[in-house]
Amino acid sequence: MEVANRLVAETRDQVDQAEAPPRRARPWQRYLEADLGLREYWYPAAHSGELAEGGTHKVKMLGEEVLLVRKNGKLYAVEDRCAHRGTRFSERPLVLSEDTITCWYHTWTFDLEDGDLRCILNEPGTALAGRTGVRAYPITEAKGLIFVYVGDAEPPPLEADVPASFLADDIVMHYAEPNVIRANWRLALENSFDPGHHFIHNWSQYVIESGFPMTFGYVAKPGEEAGEVKYVVDTTGPKGFSRCTRTTELIFxxxxxxxxxxPDTTYTAPAAVGRSHQELVDAFMAMPPIDVGIWLPSCNETVNFPSDMITYDWLVPIDENTTRSFMIGGRVCATEQEAADWRGEVGRVEWREPAVEKFLVDDNAARESMQTxxxxxxxxxxxxxxxxxxxxxxFRKFFSEHARAIQTPDKLVAPRSRRNPTRGRTR
Amino acid sequence: MEVANRLVAETRDQVDQAEAPPRRARPWQRYLEADLGLREYWYPAAHSGELAEGGTHKVKMLGEEVLLVRKNGKLYAVEDRCAHRGTRFSERPLVLSEDTITCWYHTWTFDLEDGDLRCILNEPGTALAGRTGVRAYPITEAKGLIFVYVGDAEPPPLEADVPASFLADDIVMHYAEPNVIRANWRLALENSFDPGHHFIHNWSQYVIESGFPMTFGYVAKPGEEAGEVKYVVDTTGPKGFSRCTRTTELIFxxxxxxxxxxPDTTYTAPAAVGRSHQELVDAFMAMPPIDVGIWLPSCNETVNFPSDMITYDWLVPIDENTTRSFMIGGRVCATEQEAADWRGEVGRVEWREPAVEKFLVDDNAARESMQTxxxxxxxxxxxxxxxxxxxxxxFRKFFSEHARAIQTPDKLVAPRSRRNPTRGRTR
Amino acid sequence: MEVANRLVAETRDQVDQAEAPPRRARPWQRYLEADLGLREYWYPAAHSGELAEGGTHKVKMLGEEVLLVRKNGKLYAVEDRCAHRGTRFSERPLVLSEDTITCWYHTWTFDLEDGDLRCILNEPGTALAGRTGVRAYPITEAKGLIFVYVGDAEPPPLEADVPASFLADDIVMHYAEPNVIRANWRLALENSFDPGHHFIHNWSQYVIESGFPMTFGYVAKPGEEAGEVKYVVDTTGPKGFSRCTRTTELIFxxxxxxxxxxPDTTYTAPAAVGRSHQELVDAFMAMPPIDVGIWLPSCNETVNFPSDMITYDWLVPIDENTTRSFMIGGRVCATEQEAADWRGEVGRVEWREPAVEKFLVDDNAARESMQTxxxxxxxxxxxxxxxxxxxxxxFRKFFSEHARAIQTPDKLVAPRSRRNPTRGRTR
Structure with a gap:
């Protein structure tokens, strides 16, 4: 709360200036440099189901091309680019032993764990073995997602980089299809936490069908901004923000x-026409309180919308202009039957259709509308x-103070690190 | 005539040099800088029919993205880019009062007349009202075209920027579909006035069907260039050139x-084979004399082709490499019935088919052929x-001397001007 | 052999370094600058059948746009860009006399032999005649291919720039369709000669159908590299390399x-499973010996694959990132009937299907895999x-020492040379 107060004070000036000189240094300068996302973090790379036993899956994240491999139950992630002449392994992935990938072009064969060149099939006894290689990435799996660590340091536990609720034992996940958004990851992430953006959902199919109007924005009452926003630190360090929409101003x-x-013109949200403000406020207050959080490196978490569930929206940079959205609906389940239902038809009807297909997809148009x-x-x-x-x-300021590192273009061509990470940890 | 003589003298040297050093300063330097067109001029932006009452229409012109609005019979034109975070209004245009546009994303609401921020729906009483905004453009309508003024100064009357004939009371217009040409506007405009380009029309369907050959070019007899070309100044200032094709050399x-x-080879225009030069000249002289004009900022006017009508071809820069062509056929009509016929079937049969579809469209290939x-x-x-x-x-020299201003890339990102223009004038 | 020894010695160091500093000058620096290919060489531009009598054919090679013309049995090649305002002749090619091309836009008419402006149809007696023009290229035809010389010097005889076998009287050619490869010409050419690339062909349809496994690479035994590779100089100068695959190490x-x-993992080529190494070596030695050559400026020649024939693969740069591959199968024919059969069904069944469609096309994926x-x-x-x-x-070093000249971007816009080349030589 104290930190929130400070951040409020420090940033309000910036925001309220009507004519900020365009080149002045901003308190979130570091954020502006993070076109490609954060480095030294775990990010979701794929759904577990996208990587079958014995199979491979290629993914571009933070500008890096990565090949995921699952072999004999173990997970691996390596740079998808042969150290010899740059051919992508993924064009014809050859996992010829339990822990190697062989380039289909010239037979260079790399260790899947540390990326080192193990051998070359057409040059037995090559002197290059162990002296060159490709990048290898720490990789792990949890709750049906495969996470890859993009960085050079020893990775922290996964707990440090996901919302606290995500790893709880009794929460069960339902998955939407990953979605590619034509916008930089910051534009996508800011939208997800943006108190002023809810106006757009007055045109969302869910709102039209439910007949309950959206407020024009979950905007804090003046002077109460700091109370609205909780700054969250857990045992692993500063993690992000959370905001309860309950105490904001409701505007219909x-x-x-x-x-x-x-004369003045009064504009009323379509579904609010003919209903009193108090009636709408009362109805809103009767609904469970919605909490919205934003977590480093790039996860949005929405609690209690549309009912007793949590929506996670991980916004993973593909490159400077494109973002992959992993949307996951979590609900606490008491029995195995409940869990199975939630993964299947119940999750589809109660979460994926109302929350994603009839509501959150509309945010993608908003995210993309700022990209140009x-x-x-x-x-x-x-x-x-x-x-x-x-x-x-x-958030921008928090990010600039606490992000472990920034992904920069020079990192994409830097020599691989020789770190020997712990990997293959599976929950 | 005196000015024409001077321009002829000053430019002939330039043209006749067989080996002009490529980097030498040219007398039309300013023209070379006008990749995006001229500034401080009225340009056609759309056909009246493209903008219905209560509707909007987006258009890109001179590199600027503009939203046209018609509300309660009044016309407005504003920058199609919210001052907040750049979202385009046109993606979901919300005209919620008689004279405002509201951004569909964060509810910023702008005055359609002067572009000022009027209010923000989800921040009542914002201190930003009137302190920021978007560009607003003078707009007017005449003869079925909507004109937008792109510039920062007080706009002149529309009369200053259109051919004199265009606003005459008794002329009635027939419209062809606007056409996008993949060429810079100068290449398009030069083609329309180019005395050497007529060779291409020997392959135009109109020429083939009529059986009357095109001269290889309406090229002035040597030494008679100045007599050929009329330099036109009206009460509003220098406007352009006009040329009568009647006295040029005819070459078939x-x-x-x-x-x-x-041995030499004689090449004869396809339709001229077997007919004497004198026979063709006599037939040509029996036809009404064709006049071709070129007017600032970018209009071509052709009188008496193929019969008693005027063709206007406005070539409006979209961006550096693309041009929108508005082609309009005008004929003096004595009665309402004549006017109605011309707007309908008569105009289609006597102008749009022969002059546009079977003749002038061939110029587009020529215009685009120079673009690379x-x-x-x-x-x-x-x-x-x-x-x-x-x-x-x-023309290039005339342009360099008389163009009010040039549209340059820095103008596209400059802060909006705070001019309060006269607008909504409708004829 | 002496030269080969020297080249082996000089380049082995370079190759064996495990951690070559990335910016160090390489012995093949000149090769690195040849993005657009070599200059002052004959290159194939088209199949003879692509240019009919009286017709034209446009082609882009080495970044230059060239128009080929065949008129009254003579061949011509000129820059496909009018000297006036850049219009491409090829958009409507007008060959109005026996040896000129006329621009369809403004009637400028150029000599097809030397590129000079001959006349202008709509400006009789122009002072520019002979004082400006377009580039003209030496052109010739042999064995069903049209060759164009890209350079400024007097061209050497065609013999200097094609493999010696190509012009033999008794060799007859069968043609595959020209193929556009999305890779720089050097990546394509290196692949064709690459001793380490054969691994990929274990998945080629020809190998699968024949049941005979490919070695993982035709890699020389250590210390025997120089003996493996023949450095070829003929009467016209240094031409390239040739390598016999017979004495290389066979690895299945x-x-x-x-x-x-x-434990170790042994990987065996799919078709080799269950067969002894000696059995495979014996079978390989019973086949005719395959020779692979690489010739300046960019031709690959493979002898005796899959049987008694020669495959030529000319890899002609289109631009920096694209290459046209002309693949030709040659066989010595004793009679006219044999020749006719080879040009037709026999060539299709014995060469085009097995060698090209079921084998060499797989190299294109490998070539393109390095392009990014x-x-x-x-x-x-x-x-x-x-x-x-x-x-x-x-080869890179040989190339850097012996290439006559390099095609560079400035050559593409340099004024045309005024050389008056011998041309129209037809075999």
Whole structure:
């Protein structure tokens, strides 16, 4: 709360300036440099089901091309680029022993654990063995997701990089299809936590069908921003923010002032027409309180929407302009039968259809709608923020202070690290 | 005539040099910088029919993205990019009061007349109101076209920027579909006035069907260039050029000299084979005289082709490499019935089919045929002009002397001007 | 042999270094600059059948756009770009006399032999005649291919730039369709001569159907590299290399050493499973010996595969990232009937199907698999070579010493040369 107060104070000035000079140093400078995401973090790379026993799966994340392998029950992740002449292993993946990958072009064969060149089939006894290689990545699996660690240091436990609720024993997951968003990961992530964005959901099919209008934004009452937002540190360090939507201002209609003496216009959310403000507030308060969190490196967590479940939306950078969204619906299940139902038809009907297909997909259009401005029109300098962006800029500042490292283009071509990581840990 | 003489004299030298050093400063330097067109001019943005009452229409012109709005009979044009975070209004245009546009993402609401931020639906009483905004453009409508003024100064009357004939009370317009040309606007415009380009129309369907050959070019007789070209100034200032094709040299066949003692080859336009030169000249002189004009900022006007009508071809820059062509056929009509017929079937049969679909569309291939050279092969430096290009270079020089301003890339990101323009004038 | 010894010695060091500093000057520096191919060489431009009498054919080679013309039995090649304003002649080629090309836009008419401006149809008596023009290229035809000389010097005889066998009187050609490869020409050419690449053909349909396994690479026995590779100079100068696969090490299975005390894994080529090494070696030795050659500027020649025939694979740069492959199967024919059969069904069944469609096409995937690395990931600096690459680096060094000239981007926009070449020579 104290930290939140400080962040509020430090960032409010920035936001409230009506005419910020575009080149002035911002308190979230480091965030601006993170086009490719954060380094030294665990990120989801694939659903468990995308990588069968004996199979491979290629994925691009944070600008790096990675080949995932599952062999004899163990997981491996290596750079998908032969050290010899750059051919991608994934074009014809050859796992010819229990722990190697062989390049289909010139037979260079690499250790899947540490990436070292093990041997070359057409040059027995090569002097290069152990003297060159490809990158290897720590990899683990939990709750039906495969996580890869992108970094050079010894990885922390997975717990450090996922929301606390995610690894609880009694929570069961239902998965939506991974989704590719044509926007930088920061634009996608900010949208997920953005208190001012809810206006768009007045046109979401879920809202239209339920007949319950969305507030125009879960915007904190002036002066109460710090109370609204919880700054979260757990045993593994600072993790992110969480916000309860319960105490924000609820707005279902607004006045557009007339000009030059012409009358004002009142605009009311479509589903709110004909209903009193108090009636809507009462109905809203009768629903379970929705909490929204944002966690390093790039996970959004929404609790209690549309009912007793948690939605995780992991937004993993593919490259500077594209993001993969892993959406997962979790519910606490008491029995094996409940768990099986949730993974199947119940999860589909109660979570995937209402929360994802009829609601959250609409955020993708919003995320993508900012991309041109930020990608080609100098948006990070030209953006003009407003008070509800305070929570976004708090996150930017938090990020700039606490991110372990930033993924930069030079990292993509740097020589591989020789770290020998623990890997293959499976839950 | 005096000005024309001077321009002829000043530019002929330039053209006749066989080996112009490629980097030498040219008398039309300013023209070379106008990749994006001219600034401080009225341009057609859309057909009136593309913008219905209560509707919106987005258009890119001179590199700027503009949203057109018609509300309660009034016209508005604003920058199609929210001042907050760059979202395009046009993705879900929300005109929630009589004179505002609301961004569908975060509810920022802008005055359609001057672009100022009026209010924000989810932050009542925002301190930003009136302190930020988007660009607003003067807009007007005439003869079935919507015109937008791109510039920062107070706009002149529309009369200043259209051919004199266009606004006459008794002229009635028939419209062809707007056409996107994959060429810079200067290549498109030069083609329309180019005395040397008519050779291509020997393959136009109209010429083949009519059986009347095209001259290889409406090229002035040597020494008579200045007499050929009328320099036009009206009460609003210098406007452009006009040329009568009647007194040019008519060429329906030409000799290709043989080499090393081999015989000459005479090439005759397909439709001219078997007919005497005098016969063709007499037939040509019996037709109404065709006048071709070129007007600032980028309109071509052709009078009396194929019969008693005027064709306007407005070539509006979309961006550096693409141009929108608005083609309009005008005819003086004495009665309402004549006017209705011209707008309908008569205009289609007598103008759109013969003049556009069977003739002028062939110019688009010619316009696009130069684009690679000028876009990627340094064409503006490497071009080698010849005598018939004199009228083009006169225009380039005229343009460099008289264009009010040039649209440059920095204008696309400059802060909006705070001008409060007259707008909504409708004819 | 002496030269081969020297090249082996000079390049082996380079190859064997396990950690070559990436920026160090390499002995094949000039090769690295040849993105667009070699200059001052004859290259195949088209099949004879692609250019009919009276017709034209446009082709891009070494970054230059060239128009081929066949008129009255003579061949011509000129720059496909009008000297006036850059229009491509090929969009509507007009050969209006026996030896000229006329631009369809403004009637500029060029001499097909030397490229000079001959006349302009709509400006009789132009002063520019003979004072400007387009490039003209020496052109000739042999064995069903049209060759164009790209360079400024007087061209050597065609014999200098093709494999010696190609012009023999009794060899008859069967043609495959030209093929566009999405890879730089050097990656394509190196693949064709690469002793380490044969592993990929264990998955080729021809090998699967024949049941005879491919060795993992035709890799020379250590210390015998120089004996393996013949350096070829003929009367016209240094031409390239040739290698007999007969004396290389044959490898049909290899051991992948186990790690941390785990057992080794032996991998055997699919078709070799259950057959002894000696049995396979004996069978291989009973087949005719295969010779592979690589010739300046960019031709691969394979003798005796799959039986008594020669495969030529000319890899002609289109631009920096694309290569056209002309594949031709030659067989010595004793009678006209044999020749006719080879050109038709016999060539299809005995050469095109087994050698091309069921075998060599697989090399295109390998060639393209390196392109991303070399085009966008600094591959020429990051590649890590190994001993079997010795023959490739010998070629690179040979190339750097003997290539007549390199095609560079500035050559593409340089003024045309005024050389008056011998051309139209037809075999």
């Amino acid at each position: 209609s607004a006045v557009i002032p007339g000009k030059d003496g012409r 401005f930020y990608e080609t029109e100098n948006g990070w300098d030209r953006e003009r923020l407003y008070r509800p962006d305070l929570e976004i800029t708090m | 066949s030409a000799v290709i000299p043989g080499k090393d003692g081999r 050279f000028y876009e990627t092969e340094n064409g503006w430096d490497r071009e080698r002009l010849y005598r018939p290009d004199l009228e083009i270079t006169m | 299975s290899a051991v992948i050493p186990g790690k941390d005390g785990r 690395f070399y085009e966008t990931e600094n591959g020429w600096d990051r590649e890590r070579l190994y001993r079997p690459d010795l023959e490739i680096t010998m």
